[in-house]
Amino acid sequence: MTALVDTNAAPAGLARRFAAFLYEGVLLFGVVFFAGFLYSVLTRQQHALEGRTGMAVSLFTVLxxxxxxxxxRSGQTLAMKTWHLRVTDAAGRPLGWGRALLRYCLSWLWFLPALISVWALGLHGGGAIIGSLLAGIAGYLLIARLHPQRQFLHDALCGSRVITQLPVRS
Incomplete structure (x- = not known):
């Protein structure tokens, strides 16, 4: 039986969610490093430019x-636990596999416009690529400010929401 969360719980603030986003990036560095290393060993990759598509697909899958x-499982990644955030469906239940998978795919909307612009403009310099990604992330944050409940686009599209769930003090 799944425990229900308060359906009237206010959505988590943008600052808290963005802090969790940044912390998640720090934690995922280790996950991506290990998965990339394992892929390189298992495929006997000799050069970084060989097998880029396979590496991208494997990292997308691992993430x-x-x-x-x-x-x-719990509605919380490690970073979400730290920042007392939980993702639920509109009724306050944990996400099912289908909705969670849809949320994961749609969450790439954070980066997709920037990646498309990098590709379309033929940008190759690290500064230009990072600038484009930062502009895309800032734009995504601004779009969330337009939503009545300050939801990110991927949550609004897939029917999920991120709430603040502080620990119960006894």
Whole structure:
């Protein structure tokens, strides 16, 4: 039986969610490093430019398993636990596999416009790529400010929401 969360719980603030986003990036560095290393060893990759597509697909899959696994189990990744955030469906229940997978795929909207612009403009310099990604992230944050409940686009599209869930003090 799944425990229900208060459906009237206020959505988490943008600052708290963005802080969790940044912290998640720090934690995922280790996950991506290990998965990339394992891929390189198993495929006997000799050069970084060889097998880029396979590496990208494997990292996308590993990250998907990480997020979908945590969201369906407890509604919280490690960073979300630290920042007292939980992802639920509109009724306050934990996400099912289908909705969690949809949320994961749609969450790439954070980066997709920036990645498309980098590709379309043929940018190759690190500064230009990072600038484009930062502009895309800032734009995504601004779009959330337009939503009545300050939801990110991927949550609004897939029917999920992120709430603040502070620990119960006894």
């Amino acid at each position: 998907g398993l990480y997020f979908v696994g945590f969201w369906t």
